[in-house]
Amino acid sequence: xxxxxxxxxxxxxxxxxxxxxxxxxxxxxxxxxxxxxxxxxxxxxxxxxxxxxxxxxxxxxxxxxxxxxxxxxxxxxxxxxxxxxxxxxxxxx
Numbered sequence: 001x002x003x004x005x006x007x008x009x010x011x012x013x014x015x016x017x018x019x020x021x022x023x024x025x026x027x028x029x030x031x032x033x034x035x036x037x038x039x040x041x042x043x044x045x046x047x048x049x050x051x052x053x054x055x056x057x058x059x060x061x062x063x064x065x066x067x068x069x070x071x072x073x074x075x076x077x078x079x080x081x082x083x084x085x086x087x088x089x090x091x092x093x
Contacts, residue, residue: 010034012050014065026067030054035061049073 012035015023026048027035033054040050042065049062057076063069 007032008034010037012036012040012048012067026063026065027070 009029009032011025011029012027013023013025015021033052035052036050037053038051038058040048043049043062046065047062048065049060051058051060055076059072059076060074062071062073
């Protein structure tokens, strides 16, 4: 038997705009998990919202800017991938 397994993963990194030398990873690079795969956004000075893909399903998560307190806010299989946060909707008006 011969087999090939292709597995991708992504993680979210953060850095101050004024000092990119302080770049650090805030999500774990879990095999098969695509953190921020369909977008991410600041929702306050201390929170990030992102869309992650894992186990053949999308879900929306929030977390602190250091990656702590990650919480899934939609059930797996969420399909409204291109919604806006209130913050981004306000900034475009």
